Amino acid sequence: MCAVVGIFGNDDAAKLASAALFAMQHRGHEATGISAGGSDCKKIVTVKGQGFVRDVFDENAFKLLQGDMAIGHNRYSTAGSDSVLDAQPIQAKYKLGEISIVHNGNLVNKDVVRNRLIDDGSIFQTGMDTENLIHLIAKSSQNKLRDRITKSLTKLKGAYNFIIQSRSKLFVVRDPHGIRPLSIGKLKSGGFIIASETCCFDLVDAEFVRDVKPGEMLIFSQDHAEPESIMLDETKEFRPCAFEYIYFARPDSVIDGKNVYAVREEMGKALAMHDKDLLDADMVIPVPDSGVLSALGYAKASGIPFELGIIRNHYVGRTFIEPTQAMRNMKVKMKLSPMKSLIEGKKLVVIDDSIVRGTTSKRIVRMLKDAGAAEVHFRVASPMIKHPCYYGIDTPTKEELINAMKTPQEVQKYIEADSLKYLSIDDLKSSLGKDRNYSMVSFDGDYFIA
Structure with missing residues (x-):
């Protein structure tokens, strides 16, 4: 970054x-x-x-x-x-x-x-x-x-x-x-x-x-x-980095001619188009702040109401870019709080931008269920991160990437979600626009610079 x-x-x-x-x-x-x-x-x-x-x-x-x-x-x-x-x-x-x-x-x-x-x-x-x-x-x-x-x-x-x-x-x-x-x-x-x-x-x-x-x-x-x-x-x-649009950049930035806000919303819409079995869910809630725009897109495409079921403490930094796992774990607790009165007894579709190590996702699912959520269906507005990136992202070893070490079913069980789905690579490409060949090394392992 x-x-x-x-x-x-x-x-x-x-x-x-x-x-x-x-x-x-x-x-x-x-x-x-x-x-x-x-x-x-x-x-x-x-x-x-x-x-x-x-x-x-x-x-x-x-x-x-x-x-x-x-x-x-x-x-x-x-x-x-x-x-x-x-x-x-x-x-x-x-x-x-x-x-x-x-x-x-x-x-x-x-x-x-x-x-x-x-x-x-x-x-x-x-x-x-x-x-x-x-x-x-x-x-x-x-x-x-x-x-x-x-x-x-x-x-x-x-x-x-x-x-x-x-x-x-x-x-x-x-x-x-x-x-x-x-x-x-x-x-x-x-x-x-x-x-x-x-x-x-x-x-x-x-x-x-x-x-x-x-x-x-x-x-x-x-x-x-x-x-x-x-x-x-x-x-x-x-080969601009796709992860800039998924996570790194601020939503109000325009990166190489593409509005980050619009791209993230398209990712959420694409995710919803292949997810017809959750139309009876009570609400779509984002993992703030990086999941907000994709959750908005998902809600628009699915017709499921959008709600802020998780409140973020903005005086805590971003967990993904913390240098140690211990710091990431502590900051998840400090950063995110569930709206118990809103989510209690509800069937939730939870949208996050990515799953890297899986520990944050696990804590979020457990937090929501502890707050009384009846079901938590986890949706990821990016493909499975299976490969370490050497072009400026802090995923230096394959062993740190949960999707590289576990099947999607095993990841779902680990994070304790009722279901788990990811955005496909093709849908990510469509959301970004097919006018250029993006760097997606974390997803496809294409190390074009050796």
Whole structure:
């Protein structure tokens, strides 16, 4: 997951970056950071720490973060640890000056590249794959930073969005498959914003311009009114991640031209069209918040009333992106509460966005039955997750995925539901639109980057 943002050409760059990161807090809350500077500044300054955006950035931080250029990051770990050392941005000095880097994605060849760099004398300060690029840039013999970046990227494989800040320029790169989302906006107060999701554009008063193209590098500088575009690789197939629409993105974001709200609603409608045996259910209830829109779609297509039978405490973070199972278990109890007076004695259709490990689903079913529900029929608005994803999702081993280790009947028994059904891969494709070939590696095991 993770969120990245870049601001160029605005004197309030750091504050705007902070606001954008606040809007994208859902993409990671382990740590956050901002680097700021500009052509009028003597150096790049970085402030970062563990926790939420609101906890790390205050007036004292903004006094340090001066300049008309900034990059920022919200961390959700897929590589490295939860140490503050593994918070981004990563800043370093090298032959051509100073740079700072933020990264969203996951490099599948990170260990091979790191080991070669260590054999060549590099000393790493973090456990993050992002640091590989710092070392590759520093060791390059090219005379210009743009050429060093271009050369370094040829050695990396995986899903990545990099934003790289030098003293005077901002470099933006999206991987050739365009797996993770990245958009450009124009700030009404002047300058540009580049961000993982468009949901932050309204908050900072920016107008959407376009998505960064797969395989594209953009260079923002004071020498040009518009960013310079260089296509580094146009040979790969566009494979945006389907999970962005299922879970990661905020509903009010538009990801590569597709409205997340509308796509999730279509998933729910598709799920209902193959589920005619539950028309006598009393209500459709979502697992909040990620199941709400698919539940709305299911209710519209089935004619079963939609109700908020589970209330969420919004001061608790997202359970799927918690780094340990113990933390996930505790947060389920803290986060969700059943509406006993509404669901007691009722036949429920419960909609969630996905089943990953199964532990959260089990607790939800048990919670609803303890509250008096007569029947709990669990419906999942995505296909069965059977394969670990190495492109930026925290499912590193097959053993953690309940659908990889159990049959659907065994999963139903484990979560104690009266019935269990999933969205099919074909229906997911129809909901997304068949105009492009999405990355569905978690569902179909198609590892198109090896």
